[in-house]
Amino acid sequence: MELYELTVAEASKGLQEKRFSSSELTSACLERIRAVEPELHAFVTLTEEQALEQARKADFLLGSGEVRDLLGIPISIKDNFCTNGVRTTASSNVLKNFVPPYDATAVRLITEAGAVSLGKTNMDAFAHGSSTETSDFGASRNPWNIERLPGGSSGGAAVSVAADEAIAAVGSETAGSIRQPAGWCGVVGLKPTYGRVSRHGLIAMASSLDSPGPITKSVEDAALMLEVLAGHDPLDATSSPLPTKPYRELLKEKRENVTIGISDDYFEGVDPEIVTAVQTALLEFERLGHRVKRIKLFDPHYAVAVYTIIQRSEVSSNLARYDGIRYGCGRDAFGEEAQRRIMLGTYSLSAGYYDAYYAKAQKVRTLIVEDFARAFEEVDVVIGPTSPSTALPAGSSKNHPLFGEVSDALLEPSSIAGLPGISVCCSFSKELLPISMQVIGPHFMEDLILNVAHQYEQVTDWRSRKPDL
Amino acid sequence: MRNDTLTAMYQPVIGLEVHVELSTASKMFCRCSSDYFGQEPNTHTCPVCLGLPGALPVPIAKAIEGCILIGLALNCEIALFSQFDRKHYFYPDLPKGYQISQYQHPFAQRGSIVLSDDKKIRIRRVHMEEDTGKLLHQDLGSRAVSLIDFNRSGVPLVEIVTEPDFENEHQVKEYLQKLQQIIRSLNVATANPDKGEMRFEPNISLRRAGETNLPYYKVEVKNINSFSIVERAINYELKRQSSLLGRGEAPVQETRGWDEKRHITIGQRSKEEAMDYRYFPEPDIPPFRWQPGEIDEFRRALPELPDAKKARFMQGYHITEYDAERLTRERRLADFFEEAAKVGQEHGLDPKTIANVVMNKKIDNDTTVPAELIKNIVASRSIDAIDETELQSIIQEVIASNPKAVEDYKKGKTNAVMFLVGASMRKLKGRATAEHVKGLIAAYLDAL
Numbered sequence: 014m015e016l017y018e019l020t021v022a023e024a025s026k027g028l029q030e031k032r033f034s035s036s037e038l039t040s041a042c043l044e045r046i047r048a049v050e051p052e053l054h055a056f057v058t059l060t061e062e063q064a065l066e067q068a069r070k071a072d073f074l075l076g077s078g079e080v081r082d083l084l085g086i087p088i089s090i091k092d093n094f095c096t097n098g099v100r101t102t103a104s105s106n107v108l109k110n111f112v113p114p115y116d117a118t119a120v121r122l123i124t125e126a127g128a129v130s131l132g133k134t135n136m137d138a139f140a141h142g143s144s145t146e147t148s149d150f151g152a153s154r155n156p157w158n159i160e161r162l163p164g165g166s167s168g169g170a171a172v173s174v175a176a177d178e179a180i181a182a183v184g185s186e187t188a189g190s191i192r193q194p195a196g197w198c199g200v201v202g203l204k205p206t207y208g209r210v211s212r213h214g215l216i217a218m219a220s221s222l223d224s225p226g227p228i229t230k231s232v233e234d235a236a237l238m239l240e241v242l243a244g245h246d247p248l249d250a251t252s253s254p255l256p257t258k259p260y261r262e263l264l265k266e267k268r269e270n271v272t273i274g275i276s277d278d279y280f281e282g283v284d285p286e287i288v289t290a291v292q293t294a295l296l297e298f299e300r301l302g303h304r305v306k307r308i309k310l311f312d313p314h315y316a317v318a319v320y321t322i323i324q325r326s327e328v329s330s331n332l333a334r335y336d337g338i339r340y341g342c343g344r345d346a347f348g349e350e351a352q353r354r355i356m357l358g359t360y361s362l363s364a365g366y367y368d369a370y371y372a373k374a375q376k377v378r379t380l381i382v383e384d385f386a387r388a389f390e391e392v393d394v395v396i397g398p399t400s401p402s403t404a405l406p407a408g409s410s411k412n413h414p415l416f417g418e419v420s421d422a423l424l425e426p427s428s429i430a431g432l433p434g435i436s437v438c439c440s441f442s443k444e445l446l447p448i449s450m451q452v453i454g455p456h457f458m459e460d461l462i463l464n465v466a467h468q469y470e471q472v473t474d475w476r477s478r479k480p481d482l
Numbered sequence: 483m484r485n486d487t488l489t490a491m492y493q494p495v496i497g498l499e500v501h502v503e504l505s506t507a508s509k510m511f512c513r514c515s516s517d518y519f520g521q522e523p524n525t526h527t528c529p530v531c532l533g534l535p536g537a538l539p540v541p542i543a544k545a546i547e548g549c550i551l552i553g554l555a556l557n558c559e560i561a562l563f564s565q566f567d568r569k570h571y572f573y574p575d576l577p578k579g580y581q582i583s584q585y586q587h588p589f590a591q592r593g594s595i596v597l598s599d600d601k602k603i604r605i606r607r608v609h610m611e612e613d614t615g616k617l618l619h620q621d622l623g624s625r626a627v628s629l630i631d632f633n634r635s636g637v638p639l640v641e642i643v644t645e646p647d648f649e650n651e652h653q654v655k656e657y658l659q660k661l662q663q664i665i666r667s668l669n670v671a672t673a674n675p676d677k678g679e680m681r682f683e684p685n686i687s688l689r690r691a692g693e694t695n696l697p698y699y700k701v702e703v704k705n706i707n708s709f710s711i712v713e714r715a716i717n718y719e720l721k722r723q724s725s726l727l728g729r730g731e732a733p734v735q736e737t738r739g740w741d742e743k744r745h746i747t748i749g750q751r752s753k754e755e756a757m758d759y760r761y762f763p764e765p766d767i768p769p770f771r772w773q774p775g776e777i778d779e780f781r782r783a784l785p786e787l788p789d790a791k792k793a794r795f796m797q798g799y800h801i802t803e804y805d806a807e808r809l810t811r812e813r814r815l816a817d818f819f820e821e822a823a824k825v826g827q828e829h830g831l832d833p834k835t836i837a838n839v840v841m842n843k844k845i846d847n848d849t850t851v852p853a854e855l856i857k858n859i860v861a862s863r864s865i866d867a868i869d870e871t872e873l874q875s876i877i878q879e880v881i882a883s884n885p886k887a888v889e890d891y892k893k894g895k896t897n898a899v900m901f902l903v904g905a906s907m908r909k910l911k912g913r914a915t916a917e918h919v920k921g922l923i924a925a926y927l928d929a930l
Contacts, residue, residue, distance in 0.1 A: 093536075094536075095529075095534075095535065095536045101535070103535070108535065111535065113529075113534065113535070113536070114529065114534075115529050115534075115537075117536055212536075212538060213536065213537070213538050214536040214537070215536050216535040216536045217535075217536065219765075220765035220766050221765035247540065248538060248540060249538050249540070250538065250539070250540045250541065250766060250767050250768060251538075251765075251766060251767075251768060326762060327765060329760075330568055330570060330579075330580055330760075330762070332579075333570055333572075333578065333579020333580055334533050334535070334577060334578045334579045335579075336572060336579055338574050338630075339577070359760065362570075362760035362761075362762050363758055363760055364758045364760075367760075367761075367762070371762055
C-alpha cells in the first residue's frame with residue numbers, strides 16, 4: 014500500500030508510531046499529484062513549498078511527542094476558503110489575482126490541528142454548479158472514468174481524495190456541493206448542520222445555506238475532520254453556540270435499533286441501478302438490527318424551486334461587491350452561470366416581485382423545515398440516494414442552466430432545512446461508477462448520521478475499491 | 483402672484499431624516515476603531531469593513547444598545563422582533579455593493595418629540611445602519627483621481643425618521659436642537675454636525691392650505707451637516723416650490739443637493755431614476771428576539787432626559803424655565819450646576835445665584851471643579867458683602883484678643899499672621915477673601 018492511499022486515521026497512527034514521517038507522506042502525495050493531475054485537474058493552486066515546510070514542522074513536533082488531530086496530515090482546501098497569502102479565486106476569473114490577507118476559520122482550525130496544506134482545489138466558479146465545468150480554470154475529471162464529471166461544486170476536493178492526491182479535503186456545500194461530488198467520486202462527503210462549522214472566510218455563495226465540511230476516504234475520517242472544524246466562531250454570527258461532540262469517540266458506541274425513514278419521492282426518476290443499490294443497503298441495515306420505515310416527505314421538487322429562488326437572490330447580493338472597482342477585474346470577468354444567477358436573483362428581489370418570489374420561497378422553506386421536523390418524530394434518520402444518476406459524461410452541464418438543480422434534487426430539501434447529511438458509497442454501476450446513498454439526520458445530530466454510516470461502512474467493502482489511474 | 487399671497491395659499495409639509503454616528507469604541511460589525519476623524523486614510527480597516535470575500539459582519543452589543551436607548555428616549559416602541567436587511571446600490575464607497583441597514587423590522591418605531599409650543603413631532607422609526615467609506619477627489623500629479631478611504635466604513639449610524647409633521651423651518655431647528663440634547667444626554671454619541679457625526683435630510687413639499695392629504699410629491703435635500711443650512715435649505719425650497727406653483731408649474735418628486743457657494747439647492751435625481759434597493763433580510767446576522775424584560779432593562783439604563791431634568795431644575799432649584807432650559811442643554815453643564823448648587827448650599831448660596839454665574843461666566847468646566855467655583859463666588863461676593871469698616875473692626879477685635887500671636891509676630895514668627903487670618907475668617911464666615919484679610923492684618927501688625 015502506498016502512503017498516499019492512507020486514511021487520516023491510518024496516517025496519523027503511522028506518524029505517531031514513527032513508521033514514516035510527515036515529509037515522506039507529504040512528498041508521496043505531491044508525487045501522486047504530479048502523476049495524476051494532468052488528467053484530473055483537481056487543483057487550481059498547489060502550495061508545494063508551503064506543504065513541505067509545514068510537513069517539516071509537523072515532523073519536528075511529532076518528534077517532540079506532540080499530539081494533534083491532524084498533525085502532519087496532507088489536506089486539500091477548496092479554493093473558496095480564504096488562505097492568508099495564498100491566492101484564492103473560487104475558480105473565477107473575477108478573483109484570479111486575489112490574495113487574501115487572512116485565513117478562513119476552517120483553514121485556521123485545520124492549520125492549528127497540524128494539517129499540511131497541499132493547495133487549493135478546483136470548483137465550479139463561485140460554487141455555481143454541480144459539475145466543476147463552470148470553473149474558469151478548466152474542468153476537473155472523475156478519477157473512475159475521465160470521460161465523466163466529478164460533480165461539484167467541490168469537484169476538485171472530491172477528486173483529490175478519490176484519486177489519493179490528498180488524505181482528506183475541506184469542501185463546502187450550499188445544497189449538494191459536498192455530497193454530490195463525493196457521491197459521484199465514491200468517497201465520503203459530510204455536510205454538517207448549517208451553523209455547525211464557521212463560514213468566516215468562506216467566499217459566500219448563498220449565505221443562509223453555505224456549510225463547510227469534509228470530504229474523506231472513510232466515515233471515521235469525516236468524524237475526525239468534523240471534530241476539528243466544528244464549533245462556535247465569534248467571527249460568524251450564524252455559527253451555533255451549541256457544544257460540539259466527540260464525534261470520533263462516539264463512533265465506537267454502536268447506535269442500535271435505529272429507525273430509518275424512506276420516502277418514495279426520493280426514489281422517483283432515479284436510475285434503477287441506484288434504486289436497487291440503495292434498497293440493498295437498506296437490507297444491510299435491517300441485518301444490522303435497524304428498522305426501515307416508509308414515511309411521506311414533501312416531493313423534493315418543491316425544495317428545488319425554493320432553493321433556486323433563495324440561492325439566486327443571495328448570490329446576486331453576495332456578488333455585488335465584485336463591481337469592478339476592487340480586485341482588479343471588471344464585471345465582464347463573470348462567467349455565464351454567474352451572470353444568469355445574478356440576473357435571476359436581482360429579478361426575484363426587485364420591488365414588485367419580492368413577495369411573489371423571495372418572500373414566498375422563505376415561507377415554503379419554513380414548511381420544509383417543519384416537514385422534516387415531523388418526520389424526525391417518527392424516524393431517527395432518513396436515507397435515500399445521493400443523486401438520481403451516477404457521474405454524467407463530461408460536457409453534460411453545458412447548455413443546461415438547471416443542471417445542478419436536477420442532479421442535486423435529492424440533496425436540496427435537507428440543505429434548505431439546514432440539516433446534516435452524509436454521502437457514502439453503496440455500490441458500483443455496470444459502468445464501474447460509484448453509487449452513493451445519503452443519510453440525513455436532525456439538526457446537530459452529526460454524531461447519529463456518522464454512526465449509522467460508519468456501521469454500514471464496517472460491514473461493506475466498497476471503500477477498498479480504488480480507481481485505476 | 484406675490485409671495486406672501488402664495489404663503490397664505492400653501493402650507494409647508496416637512497419631514498426629516500437624521501443620521502447620528504454612535505461613539506462606540508469599535509465599528510458596528512468588526513473590532514476596528516471607529517475614531518476615524520482626521521486619521522490617515524485606510525488605517526482603520528479589516529476584512530470585514532473592507533467587505534473582503536468571506537468576511538462576515540458580527541454586530542457589537544454596544545451599538546444596538548445605543549440605538550435602542552435613542553429609541554426609548556424618543557418615546558418609541560421597541561420591537562420584540564427586529565432584524566438587519568441588505569440595501570443594495572452601487573457606489574464606490576460601498577465595498578459590499580450593499581449597506582447593512584434595517585427595513586421591515588427596525589429596532590424602534592412610533593415615538594415623538596414635543597416642541598416648546600406643545601407641537602408634537604411624530605417619529606416614524608429609529609433604525610441602525612452602517613456608514614460608508616468616503617471618496618476623496620484629488621489631483622495626483624497631472625491626473626485627477628478619485629480615492630477611497632474606508633476608515634468610516636462600518637461606523638454605526640442611527641437613522642431617525644420623522645413623520646412629515648413640521649410646518650416651518652423653525653420647528654425643524656428646535657427639533658434638531660432637542661434631538662441633539664437628548665442623544666448627548668444618553669452618552670451614546672457626541673453628535674457634532676460639523677464633524678459629520680450628525681447629518682440631515684429634510685424632505686419638503688407644499689400643499690394647499692386646509693388640505694389634509696399629503697402632497698403628490700416631495701423634494702429631499704441630501705446630506706446637510708449644519709443646523710443653519712437645514713434652515714436655509716428648507717427656506718430656499720419653500721420659496722422655489724411656491725414660485726413654481728405660482729407660475730402654474732408642478733414641482734416634481736426629486737432628490738436635490740445644497741450648493742454651499744450659491745446658497746441654492748440643485749436637482750440630482752428624479753423619481754424616474756429612483757433606486758430599487760432590493761432589500762432582503764441580512765442572512766449573515768440572525769434576527770433579534772427581545773424578551774420584554776430585556777427592554778425593561780434598557781429602559782432602566784436610561785438617564786434622566788433633558789425635559790425631565792428641566793422640570794426638576796425648575797421645581798427643585800426654583801429657577802426660571804429659561805434658566806433651566808439653558809442649564810439642561812448639555813449634560814455636562816447640568817451636572818456641573820447640580821454639584822455647584824450642592825456645595826453652594828453649604829455656604830448659604832442660593833441656586834439662582836449659582837445658575838447665573840454658571841450661565842454667564844462661561845466657566846471652563848474642564849479645568850474648574852464646582853467646589854472651586856463656589857469658593858470663588860463666596861470670595862467675590864465677600865468684598866461686596868461686607869463693608870470695609872466692619873471688616874476693619876473685626877480684624878482689630880481678633881488682633882486685640884490674641885496678644886500672644888501679635889507678640890510672636892513681633893519676634894519674627896511670620897506664621898503668626900496665618901493664625902490671625904484663620905481666626906478672622908471664622909468670624910467673617912466667608913464674607914471676605916483670605917488674601918484680602920491677610921493683607922489687612924499684615925498692614926495692621928506692621929503699623930503697631
